[in-house]
Amino acid sequence: MFLGIDLGTSSVKTILLDSTQKIIDSASVAFSISRPKPLWSEQNPQEWWDGVIQTLQDLKTRNPTLMKQVAGIGLSGQMHGAVLLDKENKVLRPAILWNDGRTQAECSELESLAPHIQEITTNLTMAGFTAPKLLWVKKYENEIFQKTAKVLLPKDYICFKLTGEYVSDTSDASGTLWLDVKKRTWSQEILQAQGLSLSHMPKLVEGSQAMGKVKEEIKKHFGFEKEVIVTGAGDNVANAVGLGIIDNRDTLLSIGTSGVIFNVSDQVNANPELTVHSFCHAFPNTWHTMSVNLAVSAAINWGVETLSNDKKQENLIQNIIKLSQEIQDSIPLTKTSLETNENGLPIFLPYLSGERTPCNNSMATGSMIGLTLETTTQKIMYAILEGIGFNFRQSLECLQASGANIGKIYVAGGGTQNAYLLDLIASILNIELYLTQDSAVGGALGAARLAMIATGESIRQVVYKPKIIKTIAPIESVQSILNTRYQRYLKIYPITKQI
Numbered sequence: 001m002f003l004g005i006d007l008g009t010s011s012v013k014t015i016l017l018d019s020t021q022k023i024i025d026s027a028s029v030a031f032s033i034s035r036p037k038p039l040w041s042e043q044n045p046q047e048w049w050d051g052v053i054q055t056l057q058d059l060k061t062r063n064p065t066l067m068k069q070v071a072g073i074g075l076s077g078q079m080h081g082a083v084l085l086d087k088e089n090k091v092l093r094p095a096i097l098w099n100d101g102r103t104q105a106e107c108s109e110l111e112s113l114a115p116h117i118q119e120i121t122t123n124l125t126m127a128g129f130t131a132p133k134l135l136w137v138k139k140y141e142n143e144i145f146q147k148t149a150k151v152l153l154p155k156d157y158i159c160f161k162l163t164g165e166y167v168s169d170t171s172d173a174s175g176t177l178w179l180d181v182k183k184r185t186w187s188q189e190i191l192q193a194q195g196l197s198l199s200h201m202p203k204l205v206e207g208s209q210a211m212g213k214v215k216e217e218i219k220k221h222f223g224f225e226k227e228v229i230v231t232g233a234g235d236n237v238a239n240a241v242g243l244g245i246i247d248n249r250d251t252l253l254s255i256g257t258s259g260v261i262f263n264v265s266d267q268v269n270a271n272p273e274l275t276v277h278s279f280c281h282a283f284p285n286t287w288h289t290m291s292v293n294l295a296v297s298a299a300i301n302w303g304v305e306t307l308s309n310d311k312k313q314e315n316l317i318q319n320i321i322k323l324s325q326e327i328q329d330s331i332p333l334t335k336t337s338l339e340t341n342e343n344g345l346p347i348f349l350p351y352l353s354g355e356r357t358p359c360n361n362s363m364a365t366g367s368m369i370g371l372t373l374e375t376t377t378q379k380i381m382y383a384i385l386e387g388i389g390f391n392f393r394q395s396l397e398c399l400q401a402s403g404a405n406i407g408k409i410y411v412a413g414g415g416t417q418n419a420y421l422l423d424l425i426a427s428i429l430n431i432e433l434y435l436t437q438d439s440a441v442g443g444a445l446g447a448a449r450l451a452m453i454a455t456g457e458s459i460r461q462v463v464y465k466p467k468i469i470k471t472i473a474p475i476e477s478v479q480s481i482l483n484t485r486y487q488r489y490l491k492i493y494p495i496t497k498q499i
Contacts, residue, residue: 001016001017001018001019001024001066001067001069001070001071002016002017002018002019002070002071002072002073002074002448002451002452003015003016003017003056003059003070003072003073003074003448003451004017004073004074004076004443004444004445004446004447004448004449004451005052005055005073005074005075005076005158005232005444005447006076006077006235006238006442006443006444006447007048007052007075007076007077007078007154007155007158007235008031008078008235008442008443009031009033009043009078009097009098009099009257010030010031010033010257011028011029011030011031011051012028012029012031012048012051012052012055013026013027013028013055013442013444014026014027014028014052014055014056014059014444015444015445015448016059016063016066016067016070017445017448018066019452021445021448021449021462023445024063024066025059025062025063026059026444027054027055027056027058027059028055029050029051029054029055030051031043031047031048031051032047033097034094037102039100039101039102039362040096040100040101040102041096041097041098041099041100041101042094042095042096042097042100043081043094043095043097044091044094044095045083045091045094045095045154045157046091048154048157048158049157049158049161052158052161056222057222060222060223064223067222067223067224068223068224068225069225069226070222070224070226070228071226071227071228071229071451071455072228072229072230072231072448072451072452072454072455073162073214073228073229073230073231073451074230074231074232074238074444074446074447074448074449074450074451074452074454075155075158075159075211075230075231075232075233075447076155076232076233076234076235076238076239076442076443076444076446076447077153077154077155077156077158077172077232077234077235078097078098078154078155078235079098079153079154079172079175079234079235079236080097080098080128080129080130080133080153080175080176081095081096081097081098081130081153081154082095082096082130082133082134082137082151082153083095083151083152083153083154083156083157084137084144084148084150084151085148085149085150085151085152086147086148086149087147087149089150089160092144092147092148093137093141093144095154095157096133096136096137098128098175099128099294099353100127100128100133101127101128101354101362101363102127102136103127103132103133103135103136104127104362104363106127106132106133106135106136106139107125107126107127107132108125109135110125110131110132110135110177110193110194111125113135113193113194114189114190114193114194116189117177117190118272120180120181120187120189120190121174121177121178121179121180121181121187121190122181122182122268122270122272122278123174123177123181123270123272123277123278123279124272124273124275124360125177126275126356126360126362127354127362128356128362129175129176129177130151130153130175130176130177130178131176131177131178131190131194132177134148134151134194134196135194138194138195145195148200149199149200150166150200150201150202151196151200151201152166152168152202153168153172153173153175153176155172155232155234156168156172156202156211156232159211159212159230159232162212162214162215162218162230163211163212163213163214163215163230164212164215165202165203165211165212166202166203167202167203167204167205167211167212168201168202168203168204168205168211169204169205169206169207169209169211169231169232169233169234169282170184170204170205170206170207170280171207171233171234171237171279171280171281171282172207172232172233172234172237173186173204173280174234174277174278174279174280175234175277175279177190178190178191178196178201179280181268181270181278181279181280181287182268184204184206184280184284185204186198186201186204205231206280206282206283206284207231207232207233207234207237207238207241207281207282207283207450208231208282208283208450208453208454208459209231209454210229210230210231210454210455211230211231211232212229212230213227213228213229213230214227214228214229214230229451229454229455230451231450231451231453231454232447232450233282233446233447233450234279235443236254236260236262236290236443237279237281237282237288237446238282238443238444238446238447238450239252239254239262239412239442239443239446240252240262240264240281240288240446241282241446241447241449241450241463242438242442242443242444242445242446242447242449243410243412243436243438243446243465243466244463244464244465244466245262245264245410245465246264246281246282246283246286246459246463247264248264248265248266248405249263249264249265249405249406249407250263250264250407250408250410251263251264251404251406251407251408251409251410252409252410252411252412253392253409253410253411253412253425253433254411254412254413255296255297255411255412255413255414255415255416255421255425256296256297256413256414256415257295257296257297257298258292258293258294258295258296258298259292259293259296259388259391259392259395260290260291260292260293261290261291261392261395261396261399261409262288262289262290263288263289263290263399263404263405263406264281264286264287264288265286265287265288265289265403265404265405266285266286266287267287268287269287269289269402269403269404270402271398271401271402271403274357274358274398274401274402275291275356275357275358275359275360275398276289276290276291276357276395276398276399276402276404277289277290277291277292278290278402282450283459289399289402289403289404290399291356291357291358291395291396291398291399292356292357292395293350293355293356293357293388293391293392293395294351294352294353294354294355294356295350295351295352295353295355295366296350296388296391296415297413297414297415298352298353299348299350299352299366299384299387299388300384300385300388300415300418300421302352303323303380303381303384304323304381307323307377307380307381308323323377323378323381324381324418324420324421326377326378326381327378327381327382327385327420328420330376330378331345331378331379331382333420333423333424333427333475333478334475334477334478335477335478335480335481338478338481338482339481341379341382342481343372343374344370344371344372344373344374344375344376344379345370345375345379345382345383346368346369346370346371346375346379346380346383347368347369347370347383347386347387347390347485347488347489347492348366348367348368348369348380348383348384348386348387349366349367349368349369349387349489349492349493349496350366350384350387350388350391351364351365351366351367351493352365352366357394357395357398358394358395358398359493359497361497364493364497365496367492367496368380368383369492385418385420385421385424386424386428386482386485387489388421388425389421389424389425389427389428389429390428390485390486390489392425392428392429393428393429393486394490396429406431408432408434409429409431409432409433409434410433410434410435410436410465411425411433411434411435411472412436416435422435422472423472423475425472426472426473426474426475427474427475427478427479427482428482428486429474430474430479431474432471432472432473432474433471433472434468434470434471434472435468435469435470435471435472436465436466436467436468436469437466437467437468437469438466449462449463
């Protein structure tokens, strides 16, 4: 038996998996996010650990015999967050999260302090990454900075609590801006430039290698009778492993709260100026190039909550389904329909949480351009979906310009439940999309698979692609009008940025 723990931003989900990769049971616990100031986003690491313990306890209560057989625990974690520990392993402050935007100024300072940072890390210095967070702490909370003995990423903090070991993997470490991505080692040059050293960093392993062994007291508490190996990877990598995206040219388009296009390569495809990420994959000599859009499902939820008469959160899903059907009925994806609705059909820039790809601007804002008296609720919601599709297209073009070789594009995430959105994205990209059986499974399965590999099982036996259940083909008749609207979309941000 194996456990997969997916430590997300809004919740932790833990699955119990047998040796045939059948999910026996799952448990989850929701988290809160603190936003004490504009652009800030923080969480208490103790809340993560409490959530992990609760999910494990729930699984033990329902499956006491099966939990005895657990041989490995895989961790999937939200990336970039900074957990600061002192010499006694006490957490010094709330963890600063991936979607925290306070460090825009520190990004420029870091590039001045470490002039070779882009060359070494193969990435642009962005506010969400870990290194600028430590520069901010040093500047504004220097007493805490001076007490800091170890800096851990979110899933690595859970690994520490489980094993007592300070360990990270190269995929998650790629998002710190302290890793030499080509050499897959910590960069002393960058660390020293901001007053840190190798002693502040955890040990590095590959995501498919063991990070440590579960402590005896935890084994006894949960009834584990075997020696239990712990391993893990960053959330997008774990998600890719769960969907079999591990070979050269494999491509994953993830439609979640944020949006990601993830392309696997046997070499580093770096072009930081195009705001794409070049990170290590979970396996040696394998990398991935990735674009990140910060508001996808988040933009849809915002639109529904803003336009719906019923603002209650528990009815949000029903409202999304209702509005999606209304859009399908009023603006079907045909040439005639789009031409008929052109008057008052706005164009939407979905930068509601700032943006990474393509502009690397935590201060970027969304726009709705082209409102008239003919604009209806359905037209606004259509524009939101279309703007998401346009953002994915621009991101895909950035990846291709960076050298990414795009193969079949598999789609994953909660947004895959919206068939209209999938048809629209496929038509905007003019590429077939492939929906698989486990498209919404998340990183927990990938994490559990990594645990299976770390205990000695073969990569090829463990990692495979799920069955394709649907092929979403582009709608040829709408290509021309969507291309025209996309060219208008591209003109919006350069103008609004000035404003």
